[in-house]
Amino acid sequence: xxxxxxxxxxxxxxxxxxxxxxxxxxxxxxTSVALQDQGFAVTEASSGEKAIRVLADWLPDIVVLxxxxxxxxxxxxxxxxxxxxxYESLPVLxxxxxxxxxxxxxxxxxxxxxxFVKSTQWSLLAGRLRYLLRASRTRVELERSKxxxxxxxxxxxxxxxxxxxxxxGPVFSIEGLRVFGIGPGEQPSFRSLLRMVPEEERKxxxxxxHSAMDRSTVLATDIHAxxxxxxxxxxxxxxEPEFNxxxxxxxxxxxxxxxxxxxxxxxxxxxxxxxxxxxxLPNRRQLIWRAERxxxxxxxxxxxxxxxxxxxxxxxxxxxxxxHGAGDELLMxxxxxxxxxxxxxxxxxxxxxxxxxxxxxxxLEAVGRLxxxxxxxxxxxxxxxxxxxxxxxxILEVMRKPIMIGLxxxxxxxxxxxxxxxxxxxxxxxxxxxxxxxxxxxxSAGRNSSSLYRPNLAGKGREKLELESALHKAIERxxxxxxxxxxxxxxxxxxxxxxxxxxxxxxxxxxxxxxxxPLAEETGLIIPLSExxxxxxxxxARIWQDNFGFAESIAVNLPSxxxxxxxxxxxxxxxxxxxxxxxxxxxxxITETNLMQQLQNVIPSLHRxxxxxxxxxxxxxxxxxxxxxxxxxxxxxxxxxxxxxxxDLGMTPQSSAVVTAIIAxxxxxxxxxxxxxxxxxxxxxxxxxxxxxxxxxxxxSKPQPPEDIERWLQQTVLPKKAPWIGQASSSDDVExxxxxxxxxxxAKPFGKLPIA
Amino acid sequence: MNxxxxxxxxxxxxxxxxxxDPDGRSRLLERVLRAFExxxxxxxxxxxxxxxxxxxxxxxxxxxxxKSSSASIGALALARICAEIEASIRSESVAGxxxxxxxMDRELKAVLQAVTPMLSTPGTPT
Numbered sequence: 001x002x003x004x005x006x007x008x009x010x011x012x013x014x015x016x017x018x019x020x021x022x023x024x025x026x027x028x029x030x031t032s033v034a035l036q037d038q039g040f041a042v043t044e045a046s047s048g049e050k051a052i053r054v055l056a057d058w059l060p061d062i063v064v065l066x067x068x069x070x071x072x073x074x075x076x077x078x079x080x081x082x083x084x085x086x087y088e089s090l091p092v093l094x095x096x097x098x099x100x101x102x103x104x105x106x107x108x109x110x111x112x113x114x115x116f117v118k119s120t121q122w123s124l125l126a127g128r129l130r131y132l133l134r135a136s137r138t139r140v141e142l143e144r145s146k147x148x149x150x151x152x153x154x155x156x157x158x159x160x161x162x163x164x165x166x167x168x169g170p171v172f173s174i175e176g177l178r179v180f181g182i183g184p185g186e187q188p189s190f191r192s193l194l195r196m197v198p199e200e201e202r203k204x205x206x207x208x209x210h211s212a213m214d215r216s217t218v219l220a221t222d223i224h225a226x227x228x229x230x231x232x233x234x235x236x237x238x239x240e241p242e243f244n245x246x247x248x249x250x251x252x253x254x255x256x257x258x259x260x261x262x263x264x265x266x267x268x269x270x271x272x273x274x275x276x277x278x279x280x281l282p283n284r285r286q287l288i289w290r291a292e293r294x295x296x297x298x299x300x301x302x303x304x305x306x307x308x309x310x311x312x313x314x315x316x317x318x319x320x321x322x323x324h325g326a327g328d329e330l331l332m333x334x335x336x337x338x339x340x341x342x343x344x345x346x347x348x349x350x351x352x353x354x355x356x357x358x359x360x361x362x363x364l365e366a367v368g369r370l371x372x373x374x375x376x377x378x379x380x381x382x383x384x385x386x387x388x389x390x391x392x393x394x395i396l397e398v399m400r401k402p403i404m405i406g407l408x409x410x411x412x413x414x415x416x417x418x419x420x421x422x423x424x425x426x427x428x429x430x431x432x433x434x435x436x437x438x439x440x441x442x443x444s445a446g447r448n449s450s451s452l453y454r455p456n457l458a459g460k461g462r463e464k465l466e467l468e469s470a471l472h473k474a475i476e477r478x479x480x481x482x483x484x485x486x487x488x489x490x491x492x493x494x495x496x497x498x499x500x501x502x503x504x505x506x507x508x509x510x511x512x513x514x515x516x517x518p519l520a521e522e523t524g525l526i527i528p529l530s531e532x533x534x535x536x537x538x539x540x541a542r543i544w545q546d547n548f549g550f551a552e553s554i555a556v557n558l559p560s561x562x563x564x565x566x567x568x569x570x571x572x573x574x575x576x577x578x579x580x581x582x583x584x585x586x587x588x589x590i591t592e593t594n595l596m597q598q599l600q601n602v603i604p605s606l607h608r609x610x611x612x613x614x615x616x617x618x619x620x621x622x623x624x625x626x627x628x629x630x631x632x633x634x635x636x637x638x639x640x641x642x643x644x645x646x647x648d649l650g651m652t653p654q655s656s657a658v659v660t661a662i663i664a665x666x667x668x669x670x671x672x673x674x675x676x677x678x679x680x681x682x683x684x685x686x687x688x689x690x691x692x693x694x695x696x697x698x699x700x701s702k703p704q705p706p707e708d709i710e711r712w713l714q715q716t717v718l719p720k721k722a723p724w725i726g727q728a729s730s731s732d733d734v735e736x737x738x739x740x741x742x743x744x745x746x747a748k749p750f751g752k753l754p755i756a
Numbered sequence: 757m758n759x760x761x762x763x764x765x766x767x768x769x770x771x772x773x774x775x776x777d778p779d780g781r782s783r784l785l786e787r788v789l790r791a792f793e794x795x796x797x798x799x800x801x802x803x804x805x806x807x808x809x810x811x812x813x814x815x816x817x818x819x820x821x822x823k824s825s826s827a828s829i830g831a832l833a834l835a836r837i838c839a840e841i842e843a844s845i846r847s848e849s850v851a852g853x854x855x856x857x858x859x860m861d862r863e864l865k866a867v868l869q870a871v872t873p874m875l876s877t878p879g880t881p882t
Binding site: 023024025026027029030033034037068070097118120122 | 769772773776777782784787788791792794795817820821823824825827828829839842
C-alpha cells in the first residue's frame with residue numbers, strides 16, 4: 001500500500017478563507033483590510049445571525065468571532081456553528097478584550113479553538129490565524145492517520161496495549177481487545193488473559209515475560225490463545241520497555257496481533273517445502289536436513305546412524321503399463337507400508353528440536369521420498385549394522401503382500417542399500433552415495449534384497465545397471481541376434497542340427513556373451529532373452545526349412561529358472577506353431593550343473609516337453625556330479641561332452657577315459673552323445689574312434705549368422721572341400737550313437753539345397 | 757481645528773492606519789473615519805438614550821464597541837474612558853461613574869469634531 005503524500009502542514013491554501021464576524025463597523029473594516037493585506041480572503045458578517053446564515057452553504061478555512069455582540073454573541077454563534085455538520089473541527093478564533101478573563105474561559109467552553117485579545121497590531125492577528133490554520137491541518141492529518149492506523153490495525157488484526165508497573169493487567173486499545181475476542185469497554189485482568197493460553201504453554205510464557213521484565217528487554221513471542229468464544233488463535237505479542245527519567249522500568253508498550261492465518265500459511269509453505277505432496281512423506285530437502293541433524297547427534301553422542309536407500313524394483317514397468325495414476329496409487333501404498341517399518345515422526349522440527357532433550361534425535365527417525373520410486377529410511381541411532389539390516393528385512397517383508405491397484409494385483413519388491421555412519425561416510429552426501437552403491441549391488445544381484453555398503457562395491461553398480469537397462473531395451477531395439485554353430489555327423493559329413501548362440505549387437509559392436517549372459521542371468525533378464533531366442537530359433541528353422549529342407553533341431557540354451565515356468569511348454573508350442581515348424585525343431589539345452597541344482601523343480605517340465613517332442617540336451621556334461629540314478633529317470637535325449645575333456649583328448653589319458661565313460665553311459669541309457677569344442681583333426685579322430693560321431697567346434701564352423709551357415713553349407717560341406725571331410729568317414733568300423741542313427745532316417749539329403 | 761484634531765487623535769495610530777494603505781489607493785483612512793463617524797454618531801445617540809433610561813447594559817454595549825473602534829483610529833483618550841466605564845460597570849462599582857459618563861460624552865463630541873473636517877477634504881490630511 002502506498003500512501004499519497006499529504007500536503008505538508010506548512011503548505012496552506014494560497015489565500016485562506018476567513019469569515020470575520022464583528023458588529024463594530026470600524027473594527028470589521030480595519031481587521032478585514034489588515035487581513036486581506038496579509039493574504040487572506042475575508043468575508044465579513046456584522047452579526048452572529050448573519051454569520052450562521054453565511055456558514056449554511058459556505059465553508060471557510062477559519063472563523064474570527066467577536067465575543068461581545070448584540071443579539072447572537074460570539075459564544076452563542078460558536079456553539080451553534082459547532083453543531084453544524086462538518087464544522088466540528090473548523091478553527092474558530094474568539095476576539096476578546098485585554099482584561100476579559102471571563103470571556104476567555106467562556107470562549108473555550110463554547111468550543112472556540114483559541115482566543116485573541118483585540119489589538120490594533122493587525123499583523124499579530126494574521127500570524128495567529130496562520131498558526132491556527134497549520135495546527136488545524138496537523139490535527140486533521142492526525143485524525144486521519146489515527147483512523148487509518150485503527151483501520152490498518154483492524155485489517156492486520158492488530159491492536160496496541162500499555163502496561164504500567166503495578167497495574168493488574170495491560171490496557172488494550174479497542175483493536176487490541178478485538179484480537180482476544182473481547183468487546184470494547186472491558187479490560188481483562190492479566191490472570192484472565194493467561195487463562196486463554198493452554199496450560200502446557202503457560203509456564204514457558206510466564207518465564208519469558210518475567211525474564212524480559214527482569215532484564216528490561218524487548219518481549220516478542222507467539223502464544224496460542226483460546227478465546228472466550230472457543231476459537232483457537234495464535235497471537236503475536238511484541239512489547240518494548242519504557243523507562244522513567246531515572247532509567248527505571250515503568251512499564252511496557254506494545255502490540256498484539258492475531259497471526260493465526262499467517263502462521264497457518266507459513267506452516268503450509270513449510271510443509272510444502274519439506275514434504276512430498278503425493279505421499280506426505282518428508283522430501284529430499286527435509287530428509288537431508290534430518291540426516292544432518294542425526295549425524296550431529298551421532299558425532300556428539302558417539303553412536304551410529306543408518307541410512308537405508310530403498311528403490312522399488314521395476315516400478316517403471318508398472319508406471320508404463322498401468323499408467324501414472326496407478327503408479328501414484330502404488331507409491332502411496334508403498335509409503336504407508338514403509339512408514340510402518342520405522343518410528344516415523346512427521347514433525348517439522350526446525351525450531352523445536354533443541355528443546356526436546358538428549359534423546360531428541362530419536363524424533364528424526366523417518367521414511368522419506370527422494371523422488372520417483374526412491375525412498376530413504378533414516379535411523380538416527382543404531383547399535384550395529386544388524387540393527388539396520390533388521391529394518392531392511394522388515395521393509396522387504398511388508399512389500400511381500402500384493403498391492404491392489406484398481407482390480408489389479410501388483411507385486412512390488414524393493415532393493416535396499418544400507419550405509420552406516422560413520423563407517424561408510426562422514427557426511428550425508430557420502431552416505432547417500434554409498435547406500436546408492438549398495439542398493440545397485442542388490443539390483444545387480446537380482447533385486448528384492450538388501451545389502452550393506454562395502455568399499456569393493458563402489459563403481460560397479462551404476463555401470464552394471466546401465467548395461468542391464470540397455471540389455472533390457474536390446475530386445476525391442478532388435479539388437480539381439482542368434483548365431484548358429486552346426487552339429488556335424490562327421491561320418492556322413494552332414495549337418496545334423498545347430499546350436500543357437502545369442503549375440504548382442506550394441507552400438508554396432510558385438511558384445512561378447514560372457515559380458516552379458518551372466519548379467520542377464522543375475523538380473524533375471526535371461527528369461528525374456530531366452531523366450532526371444534526360442535521364437536527366433538523357430539523362425540530360423542522355418543527359413544532353413546524353406547531354403548534347403550532343414551528338418552533337424554535348433555538347440556536353444558535355457559537356464560533352469562525358465563524350466564520352472566509352468567508356461568514354458570505353451571510358449572514353445574506357440575512359437576513353433578507361429579512359424580509352422582514341428583515341435584522337435586526346437587531342442588533345449590540345460591547345463592548339467594543347472595539341472596542338478598534345480599532337479600525337483602525342473603523334472604515336471606522336462607516330462608511335458610518330452611511328451612510334445614521337444615528334446616532335451618544336457619550341456620557341459622561331466623563337469624557336474626550327476627546322480628546316475630536320476631539320469632536314468634530323466635526324459636533326456638542327448639549328452640554333450642564338456643569342451644574341457646575334448647581339449648585334452650590325446651594329451652592326457654584321464655580325458656579320454658572320461659569321454660569313454662560318458663559314451664558308455666550314453667549308450668547304456670540310449671542317449672545320443674555329442675562332443676563340443678572340437679578344434680582339430682586329432683580331437684576329431686580320437687572322438688570318432690571312441691565312438692562319438694557327432695561333433696561341434698571350430699574345426700567345422702564357428703558360430704555364424706544364419707546366412708553364413710547357408711553359404712558354408714553350399715560352398716564347403718556340399719562340395720566336400722573341408723579337410724575334415726573324408727577323414728572320419730573312412731573309418732566305418734565305428735558304430736554311431738543311437739540317436740544319430742535314429743535321426744538319419746529323418747534327415748533330408750543336402751541335394752535339396754539350392755546351389756548358386 | 758487642525759491642532760485640536762491632532763491632540764484628540766494619536767498620530768502614531770493614524771500612521772499605522774496609513775501603513776495599511778501606503779499609496780492611498782483604497783482610500784482606507786477615509787473609509788475608516790467615515791465608518792467611525794457614522795457608528796459613533798449612532799452610538800452617541802444610543803448612549804444618551806440609555807443614560808436617560810438608566811440602562812446599564814445599553815451603556816456597556818456602547819462603551820465596549822467605542823472602546824475598540826476609537827482605539828483603532830487613535831482616539832486613545834476616548835478609548836481609555838470607555839474601558840474604565842466598561843470595567844466599573846462589570847465590577848458594579850458606580851463610584852465616579854456619572855463623572856466618567858460626562859467625560860466620555862465630552863470626549864466623543866471632541867473626537868467627532870476632529871474627524872468630521874478630515875472627511876470634508878478627500879485625500880490625506882496634512
